[in-house]
């Protein structure tokens with residue numbers, strides 16, 4: 001699945017505001033002074049930018065399937081183009097700790113189980129931030145919010161390159177798998193709270209959700225289009241608010 005650098009740049013401020021910084025500090029405090037950290041599905045390096053102040057001496061390796069995104073990563077990082085669906089072992093090699101953000105919700109149960117087992121075998125701490133957890137809170141409400149959301153959430157479970165995706169349920173599946181391996185797991189909500197000051201991100205959310213919902217439920221295209229039009233009117237009137245539920249996870253291997 002491909003992501004544009006424009007979309008990653010658009011979402012970065014919302015992600016930075018949403019991260020649970022207590023969990024991020026908990027992760028940083030568990031590492032050595034100069035750890036080798038590998039960020040999976042790194043995109044242009046949002047996790048590096050976020051954690052750099054907490055881990056100024058870390059050596060970062062960035063893994064992504066898209067070399068064009070890796071080319072935009074902060075200076076000093078090492079980038080490797082790999083397909084995580086097949087090359088997970090190569091991706092984890094040489095790391096003292098693993099990070100990812102906005103990745104787990106693309107993944108299947110089998111892949112998440114493999115990931116958890118691989119982390120356990122190597123006793124690697126992991127910080128997995130900003131996984132979508134299925135919650136959309138629209139204000140004001142629209143009568144077709146539930147119809148659109150149902151179709152969108154079903155679309156989230158399509159294969160995004162890792163097998164049938166767990167979508168909104170992925171973060172919990174991964175946390176539970178790590179617990180079964182004896183990891184000490186902490187989770188915390190890291191919701192986007194969007195309002196009239198973020199019209200471009202709201203517009204991208206409305207368009208992205210409507211496109212996915214219409215693809216998933218072609219018989220409901222008219223309702224989805226009418227819903228999107230109403231949402232755009234509300235954005236133009238500076239009246240739309242949206243909470244997007246996310247979850248952060250920090251898991252430390254058994255002592």
Ligand SMILES: C[S@@+](CC[C@H](N)C(=O)[O-])C[C@H]1O[C@@H](n2cnc3c(N)ncnc32)[C@H](O)[C@@H]1O
Pocket residue numbers: 001002003008040041042043044045046047063064065066069082083084085100101102103106160161162
């Ligand atoms: C939603 S973006 C998140 C990017 C970045 N972590 C951030 O928070 O801005 C998901 C990233 O995972 C990468 N990705 C998706 N499937 C992949 C795969 N099979 N192998 C490697 N990278 C993949 C995409 O190229 C994209 O950069």
